[in-house]
Amino acid sequence: MWNINDASLSNSMKSPSLQWVSRIVIYSTLYLQCSSTVQMTVGPPSNIHIKDLGTLGLLEITWQPPASMNNTSECPPRYELTHQVVNEERWKSVRVWHKTYRDAFDLGKNVVIKMRTYLKGPCTEEKEVWSEWVEMNYPAPLQGTPESKVKDFKCINEKYETLKCEWKAGELGSRSNYELQFWQAEMSQKKTCTNYITLNEINIGCDFRREKFEFFSDLFICVSGTPGTDPIQPSYFIFQLQNIGKPGIPENLTMTRGTSDDIVVEWTKPMGRLPAHCMEYEIQSKNRMNTWQTVAMREENKYSFNTSKLCVRVRGRASMYCANDGYWSEWSTEVCWSEPSFRLPWLYCVVAVIMAGLCVAVCMYTVKKKRQWSKKLQYKAKELVYDIDPGHNPKC
Incomplete structure (x- = not known):
């Protein structure tokens, strides 16, 4: 009896109508599961x-959660x-949990900020859910003409x-002049330059002198x-001091003969606040009649x-481990090497020995002659005494 029922059930499952019903149930279940997420x-x-926090470029962005979110305990955005x-030219992207963000911006341009919400957790079945982007603009100030802005700021x-x-200087009115203000996080408020560099009574620079950054x-x-003059369109600049540094000239450049008959070039780190491990050097060399060629980039202050018969010079700057950019120092005074001639000192020695020998010979000859003349004078004196007094018999 069981075999009969199994056979009938198998035949019923093979009917076309029941197969279509099974497919509809399966596809509906899958659709509901997918649509739920x-x-x-x-x-x-x-x-x-x-x-604008009034610090010449630092902006603070604040926001609230999406208005449609009522319960965020399971899925904090x-x-x-x-x-x-x-x-x-690149864009910076950050993800934050809190609802405030600060960063540096160039206020001389229109600031564009884009934001969106991100969810992932039990409420999304651990799937990532993103909102649409929303864009905010912070317009640049519209005072002064573009031609009045400073140029080639450095x-x-x-x-x-x-x-x-x-x-x-740009195109200024007869009563206009430039003013420089600056601020760093360690300052309680922004400051104004007190020592301007001028040309024809127009400020074209600022020497910060003893200002510590x-x-x-x-x-x-x-x-x-x-203030109080014709408006000038402001220009904003943001940088870090290690990225605009120019070290001093490498010092005490010397060349010596190494143990392997190579020429060793050494120098000392230039004076300044930059640590020795932050320096890198460019070494150039040339023969006496050739042009300079770069032979090495080194972090050590030695090269072989x-x-x-070559000349060498060196310059330095901050390495990539301590700065993103920077200026090369001026070149050191070139130092040249040539093989010393060993024949000339030996010749000097030979000449000196010969001269010393001649001096000794002359001295000995002079002493001998003096002794001979002394004896002759003694004999002459005796003969003279004998001629004067024949009876006197001098002792020999």
Whole structure:
């Protein structure tokens, strides 16, 4: 009886109508499972505000969770924020849990900030859910004409001790002049340059002299117009001192003969605040009639040559381990090497020995002659005495 029922059940499962019903049930189940995760959506951050902190480039962005989110205990939202990096073409992207973010921006340009919400957790069945991007703009100030801005702005940190910034003047009104303000995180408030570099009574630079700045900390600078005069469109700059440093000239460049008949070139680190492990050097050499050629880039203050009759010079800058950029120092005074001639000292020695021998011979000859003349004078004196007094018999 069991065999009969099994056979009938097998035949019924092979009927076309029952196969279609089975397919519909399976596909419906899969669709419901997929749709349950797809239907989970999230909105972008709300109430986004951008605030200028009055420090010449530091902005603070605040926001609130998406308005559609009521219960976030199972799935606390994260936020992704992206914006363009100062002085670069690339964009920076960060993810944060909190609802505030600070960073440096070039306020001389329109600041564009994009944000979206990110969810992952039990509420999304551990799947990633993203909101749409929302974009915020912080417009640049519209004062002064673009032609009034400074041009070719450049700062150099000489020997990593003294900062100096210079620029070229734009098109100014008869009553206009430039003013430089600066700020760093260690300062309680922004400051104004007190020692300007001028040309025809127009400020074209600032010598910071004894102003102390911190390495690895953003320095914010704004060059705009002096208060009460015709407006000048401001220019904003952000950099770190280790990236604009120019070390001093490498010192005490010497060349000596090594143990393997090679020529060893050595020098000492230039004076300044930059540590020795942060320096790298470029070594150039040439024969006496050739042009300079770079032979090595080294972090040590020593290099060996397997040739002679050459001239060498060295310069230095901050290495990639301590700075993203920087200026090369001036070249050191060149030092040249040539093989010493060993024949000339031997010739001097031979001549000296011969001269000494001649001097000794002359001295001996002179002493001998003096003795002979002395004896002759004694005989003459005796003969003279005998002639005067024949009876006197002098002793010999």
